[in-house]
Amino acid sequence: MNFIDNPLTALAIWALATMALAPLPLRYQILPGVALLLVLPVLLVWVGLTYGVWPVLIGLAAAVSLFRKPLGVLWRRLMRGLR
Numbered sequence: 001m002n003f004i005d006n007p008l009t010a011l012a013i014w015a016l017a018t019m020a021l022a023p024l025p026l027r028y029q030i031l032p033g034v035a036l037l038l039v040l041p042v043l044l045v046w047v048g049l050t051y052g053v054w055p056v057l058i059g060l061a062a063a064v065s066l067f068r069k070p071l072g073v074l075w076r077r078l079m080r081g082l083r
Contacts, residue, residue, distance in 0.1 A: 007046040011059060014043055018066050037067060 005011055014036065021032050040063050048056040064071065 007043065008055075009049050011043050011047060014039065015062070015066075033067075033070060037070075 004013075017032075018036055021029055021036070023046075045054050047059060048059050
């Protein structure tokens with residue numbers, strides 16, 4: 001079994017990457033932040049297939065907490081575009 005075969009290890013690395021991104025200036029956060037946001041569903045599906053739904057819900061709550069402001073901006077832009 002390799003080190004990265006465990007989805008919780010991959011999710012922990014993802015969380016560390018998001019924390020390393022936080023102190024950077026905003027202009028340097030956008031592209032890596034989008035990449036991390038796009039990788040998250042893949043990791044959560046992997047965790048869900050391995051451990052069930054409860055760890056996925058906990059991971060989803062943590063991710064929404066980490067990305068609450070960018071997700072809010074994205075939501076407002078989407079709602080403005082639908083009007």
